Amino acid sequence: MSTTISNTSTHTGLSMAPVVPTTGALTPLGLDEVRITDGFWADRQRVNGSATLPHVEHWLEREGWLRNFDLAAAGTLPEGRRGREFADSEVYKYLEAVAWELGRLGGDDALESRFRSVVDRVAAAQEADGYLNTRFGRPGQGERWSDLEWGHELYCLGHLFQAAVARERTSPGADDGLLGIATRAADLICEVFGADGIQSVCGHAEVEVGLAELARVTGESRYLDLASLFVERRGNGVLADIEYGRAYFQDDLPIREAEALRGHAVRANYLAAGATDIAVEHGDTGLLEALRGQWDRTIARRTYLTGGQGSHHQDEAFGEDFELPSDRAYSETCAGIASIMFSWRLLLEDRDVRYADHIERVLYNVVATSPSAAGTAFFYANTLHQRTPGESSPADEVSPRASSSERAPWFDVSCCPPNVARTLASLAAFVATSDDHGVQIHQFASATIDTIIGGAHGGRFRAELETDYPRSGVVSLRILEAPREAVTVSIRVPSWADDASLSVAPADGEDARDAQEVAPGYADLARVFAAGDVVELSFGMRPRVTHPDPRVDAIRGAVAIERGPEVYCVESVDLPGGDESLAEIEIDPDAGVEEAGDGRLTVALRARPVVDAAWPYAERFDAPRDAEPFTATIAPYHSWAERGPSTMRVWIPTTRS
């Protein structure tokens, strides 16, 4: 009864990458094909491997979330179980992160041994029929599948599947048993939730994307079919109504009818990512069109300048169109990662540069913002305006809160740290893709590329990508080996790069091509490349003064500074007046913004002293302006809150308002 799905592209479902569709415009390259070697992201990958992964494992152990599996195996649950209902999933995300890290490193004995040890503990907790969850199903616990709204059982399995997929792709045929654990659990839910089973879904989407990828790895189409059932059932009120409304878990509208992402921002993006997988595999153009429309509207109306998503603290949810308050920005780290998951899938399908532009925005301004430079503390929410310095989170305590003015080592709900870890460990897979005509560069990092270009005239393609981006806008690709036939190298020209040019310096000095202007989008260069040829994309990194759509009420009369992919912020540690003076500053948007080295900029600000009134609304509220502007240094948003508690704002009021 099991049928298989077939992979028609050059790469198989076992390519060493997080998402491997069987069809689509672009073919992902695996961690064995692209390696980030230096620069902004290489630094973060190193910290992730050396500090964040051990940190996450330490806290999973310390908080008892790993031990929950031991207790399950020992048959002593529910006594002693610790953590929230979704604690199992953090262990699976950790496993996924380690699997990618092992792929990135090309193996590591100590890490491999830690990985296997955790898998063993998970394996011991699985029941005979494949059920795996430490929170349900035992005497004294809720029955299996009895709380689909909040129980997160299928959600946890989705992360288990993603971990198993990552493992199988980075260590095909490994004898640790993780893939078997995943398929036994998947087989069980195919029975329980199949066409004749429970006609409902999980309150937190995630199993869809896990099942779709598990289908790609195993070839089992019924996993994809179940994912499709889950996607189509949702939106028809199959879950109970709740205080936040069914939109919270996207059960308000069938996915084909929705016009924008809504409700819980992580749930919404995970669901959209899974639905994209299904639409791609099924060639479901109607579903794809609906998803593209939702992406468009969400980006146009429900996304922060940082690429972050989620305007509500209450339900960690999208607000309405243009409801994007800076000071209450939730912009959960996991929502940013989930948005990358959704966007990446559409990019592979459509080769539309806007998806790659958005991924870059989220990477620099959400993913890079969450972890501390040391990799051992994290932002869960990513506010765009911090009015008071707030308090430091103790380095050795769990934070009960998702948001604070400083990064915390761990949270009661600690989804973000392992989510950052798996994203950074697999980041090289988002740098480049291939198709039958050549190679596409989506993200800029010093990296090596070594892949086989498919198609009749394909062949091996090796190259070195070199850049100090985002410090400069020069990206060069040195060809080391290329097919004998012409191939096309495509390099993304960011949307804001209005002065980009592409040049070629051939190794043999012949047929050189002078720099030619290229417009935002993909700059394509078709050529028979020879080893030593260098393609160079170059664009200015002039700081930009950015204004909001007037409908984004919360930031009317304010501007933000951007430079390249980085959003900047004013942090009070850089203001002569300190924390309190942040409320007084104004910027003349027509005055210059200057480079100050090291990625920092200077802007001319002016203080408009506050007038303390007994009531903050009046027929006139004219505060005097200080005559003289002063120069202040601003730094990339992702680097904020590294110098102790401070106040901060991304959007700066203009002297015009």
Place this chain on the structure above:
Amino acid sequence: MSTTISNTSTHTGLSMAPVVPTTGALTPLGLDEVRITDGFWADRQRVNGSATLPHVEHWLEREGWLRNFDLAAAGTLPEGRRGREFADSEVYKYLEAVAWELGRLGGDDALESRFRSVVDRVAAAQEADGYLNTRFGRPGQGERWSDLEWGHELYCLGHLFQAAVARERTSPGADDGLLGIATRAADLICEVFGADGIQSVCGHAEVEVGLAELARVTGESRYLDLASLFVERRGNGVLADIEYGRAYFQDDLPIREAEALRGHAVRANYLAAGATDIAVEHGDTGLLEALRGQWDRTIARRTYLTGGQGSHHQDEAFGEDFELPSDRAYSETCAGIASIMFSWRLLLEDRDVRYADHIERVLYNVVATSPSAAGTAFFYANTLHQRTPGESSPADEVSPRASSSERAPWFDVSCCPPNVARTLASLAAFVATSDDHGVQIHQFASATIDTIIGGAHGGRFRAELETDYPRSGVVSLRILEAPREAVTVSIRVPSWADDASLSVAPADGEDARDAQEVAPGYADLARVFAAGDVVELSFGMRPRVTHPDPRVDAIRGAVAIERGPEVYCVESVDLPGGDESLAEIEIDPDAGVEEAGDGRLTVALRARPVVDAAWPYAERFDAPRDAEPFTATIAPYHSWAERGPSTMRVWIPTTRS
């Protein structure tokens, strides 16, 4: 061991008013001394009595919250118990509302009988030792006082005490037994939580204010002492830390050290009200000074233009200073009422007009906004900006949500309807006060006043207050009877009334006083009054264009229209372009605002057509402006959402931004 507190003012603790301190600058007048006879508030009192009170009782019965007491009496709990942990309190607030209504009406047999029937059901549920709560203490329930953070046991008792106080003041010595129920419960908690008892407090302040008032009614000082213990204990981390932080229940800072109200806005104001009672009774000037400071800072930095408080949906809490988003305004109806409770106590103590000004603002723009014109549907939260029309709340269904774009008949957490009911039923008590020198008018309504002015030269004072305020700014007080000695009539001149004048037309035509300019504050007129003398306060009701403090980021570049005590709003049903066009409008703040009759105004707006972009942030975002302004009608905010789903905004972007 029981000592008594003594009442040194003219009135005793049995004055027919909600707050009767034993000392203070002003003496409250009871519902038997001031009756609202006509106009804005008389209409609402009528609807409250004829529609809202039966509505509330119907829903208390329908939802099983009343029946919980029957089940407790039958000994069958916890089976069948319905409602949240604080459901008992809604029954007590209903009793309090009915007690005031009976006082307001001077008795009503049918209502009296309904009141007694509910009291009987409550009485039957009380345990032998005085304990009374349907949610705790029985086999299968949590133990008594085992969940002080969230259990609301003491909170419920606080409302029981307030109900018993209202009853004793409106029907002294009534044989229904409610006062006995209250004192038995109060005696129990004096033992359990006294100096040698549990060293903690309730997660939701309220018992403090209930105990203080119960002390005033009974003369039992130990109730006041216990209230004082609760106030002083809180703020020292006696409750567990929670996701929202201990500020949520004001357990972060001792009350004497706090600089502003913070955390859950209802909790914060109830606590401050109770603390004021204690400070007044104890002559605790240090505590009073701290409370005044908190009131000042909260009004100056944490209050909406409507007088509403609470910027967070998540924890129903105050935001930080100047964090006042219009579109996410929570401004819970109960927080407005709680702010009146706090402000009224400070007004009685200090005779500072600012407290009365704020009470008026909250009454017109929060309390009057919550109930529908029919009195059978309510806003729980009071947003200042509705971006989408939203959905109607079915008239016969409980709303699971605290906020929606339309009023709902009842909520899962239904604190607001009975809170509105008790406030409207007792509203006459907030109109006027007396002291040994005369009478003070704080709120404007057509009303009769009949009281005894205390002091050596006092005596009976009867008068008719007449006004069609807020339609006009003319308030006249016709004296019907006055002491033979000179008394002072003081009438509040609202803070925005910059052209007010006071005149006297003596009955005998002699000693007339021409209109004299009077400044905002209390306009005092000392005189030997004769029957027929008419004192008239007159001020213009010119519409005002109000600007925000630049630190209220969310409304930068926008203005609001006010007229008298009423805040206005643009509602899409009044826009030619309908719901969507609300996002396009701008106002020229220098153009005129005209009267349109019936409390409506016209303003000149201009449409700035939106430019839909794929990304809402750009180096230029210049939308063309339509050349011609158009005239639109605007109406008081409290009347919005009475004409079907619509979009709405209080703050209107200016053409300058």
